[in-house]
Amino acid sequence: MELPLPTTERRACGAAVALAAAAVAALLLLAPRTTLWDRDESRFARSAVEMLSSGDYLVPTFAGELRPHKPPLLPWLMAFSAGVLGPTATAFRLWSALAHGASVLLTFVAGRRLAGGRAALLGAAFLALSPLALLEGAAATADAVLLAGLTGVLAVFADAAVSGVRDRHYVLGALSSAVAQLAKGPVALALPLLGLGGALLLAPTALPERRRLAGLLAVASALGLLPVLGWGLLADAATNGRLLPAAIGTHVIGRTLAPMEGHGSGLFAGPLYYGVVLLAGFAPFTLFLPGALARARSRSALAPGARAILLGSALAPFLLFAVVATKLPHYLLPAFPALALLAGEAAESGERRGLAAGGLLLAPVVVVLLAALAFLAAFPPLAGLRAPAAAAFVAVSAETALAAAFLRSGRSRPAAMALLSGTAAAFAATAGLGLPALEEWKPVPRLAADARRAVGEAPAATFGFEEPSVFVHFGPGPVERLGTEADAARWARRAGPGLLVTTRAGLENLVAREGLLPLVPVAWRGGINVSKGAPVELVALARGIP
Numbered sequence: 001m002e003l004p005l006p007t008t009e010r011r012a013c014g015a016a017v018a019l020a021a022a023a024v025a026a027l028l029l030l031a032p033r034t035t036l037w038d039r040d041e042s043r044f045a046r047s048a049v050e051m052l053s054s055g056d057y058l059v060p061t062f063a064g065e066l067r068p069h070k071p072p073l074l075p076w077l078m079a080f081s082a083g084v085l086g087p088t089a090t091a092f093r094l095w096s097a098l099a100h101g102a103s104v105l106l107t108f109v110a111g112r113r114l115a116g117g118r119a120a121l122l123g124a125a126f127l128a129l130s131p132l133a134l135l136e137g138a139a140a141t142a143d144a145v146l147l148a149g150l151t152g153v154l155a156v157f158a159d160a161a162v163s164g165v166r167d168r169h170y171v172l173g174a175l176s177s178a179v180a181q182l183a184k185g186p187v188a189l190a191l192p193l194l195g196l197g198g199a200l201l202l203a204p205t206a207l208p209e210r211r212r213l214a215g216l217l218a219v220a221s222a223l224g225l226l227p228v229l230g231w232g233l234l235a236d237a238a239t240n241g242r243l244l245p246a247a248i249g250t251h252v253i254g255r256t257l258a259p260m261e262g263h264g265s266g267l268f269a270g271p272l273y274y275g276v277v278l279l280a281g282f283a284p285f286t287l288f289l290p291g292a293l294a295r296a297r298s299r300s301a302l303a304p305g306a307r308a309i310l311l312g313s314a315l316a317p318f319l320l321f322a323v324v325a326t327k328l329p330h331y332l333l334p335a336f337p338a339l340a341l342l343a344g345e346a347a348e349s350g351e352r353r354g355l356a357a358g359g360l361l362l363a364p365v366v367v368v369l370l371a372a373l374a375f376l377a378a379f380p381p382l383a384g385l386r387a388p389a390a391a392a393f394v395a396v397s398a399e400t401a402l403a404a405a406f407l408r409s410g411r412s413r414p415a416a417m418a419l420l421s422g423t424a425a426a427f428a429a430t431a432g433l434g435l436p437a438l439e440e441w442k443p444v445p446r447l448a449a450d451a452r453r454a455v456g457e458a459p460a461a462t463f464g465f466e467e468p469s470v471f472v473h474f475g476p477g478p479v480e481r482l483g484t485e486a487d488a489a490r491w492a493r494r495a496g497p498g499l500l501v502t503t504r505a506g507l508e509n510l511v512a513r514e515g516l517l518p519l520v521p522v523a524w525r526g527g528i529n530v531s532k533g534a535p536v537e538l539v540a541l542a543r544g545i546p
Contacts, residue, residue: 012117016108016124020101023128026428027097027137031090034435035445035469038531041140042468043067045092048078049476052087059235059243063471064478066239068247071228073182074142087476089140096144100137103144103151103337104128110155111341113162114306116348122416123337123344129423132281132329133336138431142183143330149180151337153192154313157217161305165212170219177224185228185247187320189221191334195316199308206304271322277329282336283365284399284419285343288412290354290361292342302345313338347416355407366400384437391429395422443527443538448473450523451499451540458497458542463488464506465538467531474501489514497544504537519543 036042043062050061051072060067060075077095085091104124111120127133136143156173160166180188196217200210207213236244279286295301296311317335321327346354373396376389399422406415439445444467451474460474463482471479482488482500488510491500500519502510510517519541529536 009112009117012108012112012121015121016105019108019121019125019128020105023104023137024097024101027100027134028090028094030138030431030435031093031097032088033432034089034439035442036089036092036140036472038444038467038469038529041092042472043069044074044078044140044142045082045087046468046471046475048075048082048092049087049472051075051079052083053476058231059238062468063466063481066242066246068243068250070142071182071185071231072235073179074145077145078140092140093138096137096139096141099144099148100128100133102148103133103137106148106151106155107337107340110151110158110337111344113155113158114310115302115341115345119345119348120341121344122348122413123341125420126282126285126340126344126416127336129420129427130282130285130336130340132277132333134427134431136330136333141330143333145183146180146188147333147337149176149178149183149188150191150334152176153180153220154196154309154337156220157192157196157213158306158309160216161207161209161213161309165209165216169216170223173216173220174223177220178227179224181224181228182231189225190320191316192217193221194320195312195314195338196309197312198316199312202312203304203308206308208305271318273327274318274322274332277332278335278339279361279365281329281332282339283369284362284403284423285340285416286361286365287355287358287403287419288343288346288351288416289339290357291346291351291412292339292354294353295346295349295351296342301349301351310338310342314342344416347412350410350412352410352412355412366396370396382437382440384440385434388429388432388434388437391433392426395425395429398422399426441528442469442530443525443536444469444473446527447501447523447525447538447540450525451501451542454522455497455499455542455545458499458544460499460501461488461491462501463491463510464502465536467529470501474499485510485513489517492517492519492541492543495544497542500541500543502539502541504539507539507541520545 036045047060047062047067050064051057054061057072057076057079060070060072074095078092081091081094082088085094104127107127108120108124111123114120115123133147136147153173153176156169156176160169177188177192197214200207200214200217204210232244232247236242282289296307301307302310314335317332321331324331370393373389373393376385377393380386380389399418402418402422403415406412406418457477459477459480461480461482462470462474466481480491482491488500488502491498499522520543521539522542523540524538526535526537528534
């Protein structure tokens with residue numbers, strides 16, 4: 001029988017629920033203000049649309065071809081919300097927003113057991129507003145859902161470590177592990193085993209029920225693996241043995257041994273790469289990380305078991321992904337709940353050790369950010385960026401000045417609150433106002449709208465430009481890929497209406513190789529190929545119209 005929560009604990013729980021709800025609401029308000037970004041958002045969205053259209057929920061596809069990159073949890077969820085809400089940006093981003101809120105709440109649940117309610121609430125707020133976590137919570141990708149599952153595993157393990165292993169821990173641990181593994185695959189199995197298993201090995205006396213906790217971790221991980229294995233075997237059989245070799249051989253082993261799509265660095269550059277990601281992605285709350293490290297080393301703050309669990313969970317992503325050849329910023333995200341709780345506990349305690357080092361870590365990020373915002377406010381490449389950049393500049397300057405003033409008087413908690421308030425204001429300005437302004441740089445959504453107004457619904461094809469957004473905005477029907485000028489010429493001479501998307505250079509090559517074709521230009525748009533960061537000029541041509 002559990003005792004009633006003290007009043008302060010109840011208030012902290014209520015505040016955590018309100019914080020998570022506010023984070024979800026903010027992300028859902030942002031979701032329809034910008035179209036999907038290439039490449040990952042558009043890939044996931046198109047995969048969900050194809051599931052919904054074909055009725056085949058077993059084998060994920062993109063543009064009609066097998067997509068073995070990830071297990072299918074996110075496309076399943078997106079297909080459901082798109083079926084209810086329509087294929088909109090909000091429908092596709094809904095689950096990331098909900099998952100971000102769940103991660104915030106679960107971080108509090110774990111922290112309440114390991115560090116106390118007030119520190120847990122501060123840590124949950126740090127996670128809610130850390131830039132990398134916010135970015136993934138706003139994006140229609142699998143990483144926010146992965147984080148929610150992994151944070152659930154952490155919360156279950158923390159509760160079991162403090163209150164003793166109970167039957168409910170096996171059920172909740174397996175469910176959390178299954179969510180994480182169905183979202184992202186083997187990495188969701190490896191990280192808890194490495195982080196929490198490492199805590200059990202390196203601090204055996206700190207966790208009295210070490211054997212039972214090890215059994216809980218093993219059983220929950222194995223049970224969470226079963227749905228992924230079941231889906232994988234069925235899908236592999238449905239694809240005549242093509243899915244698992246591609247999923248495991250290419251996207252797990254291959255990604256580990258060699259950089260994919262140019263995302264990689266040498267083995268020794270890995271710690272430096274993820275150090276930079278931490279500085280930018282966790283700012284401004286990196287201010288409190290050196291103090292958290294000092295408290296962990298002094299062994300006078302957190303209980304030994306709590307310290308082992310949080311340090312293991314924070315270090316596991318660094319250790320694992322430093323040796324993986326493919327490197328991307330969001331790979332570090334699973335470390336953030338534990339880092340947020342360590343930083344929150346240090347800030348709540350009034351820890352002054354390490355603040356100078358924290359300031360040195362934060363200072364270059366603030367300087368670079370303020371310089372970039374000042375430049376955008378003074379010389380905006382798009383007029384719509386001037387006001388958001390100016391507002392964010394004011395917010396960041398104010399939070400930095402206030403935090404510094406509070407820290408000089410030894411008040412770390414008010415300093416943390418100043419950083420949280422300023423970061424929230426800067427996010428509202430840049431994301432709420434700045435991101436919609438960037439729509440002018442996206443050529444595909446505007447090209448599709450212009451072409452549909454001119455021609456209406458017609459089968460589409462693409463030649464020489466296969467960014468995933470083409471398949472989203474020129475759908476929901478099939479978008480045919482044309483590999484050569486001869487293929488494009490044959491397509492142009494078919495009977496019936498159709499729309500061809502190509503680049504200006506692609507059109508010039510097509511005309512030079514095949515001569516004049518029965519195609520009529522109906523739309524043209526210039527902008528930025530976001531995936532490559534390069535200018536692009538796109539044209540839509542119609543066939544079969546008067």
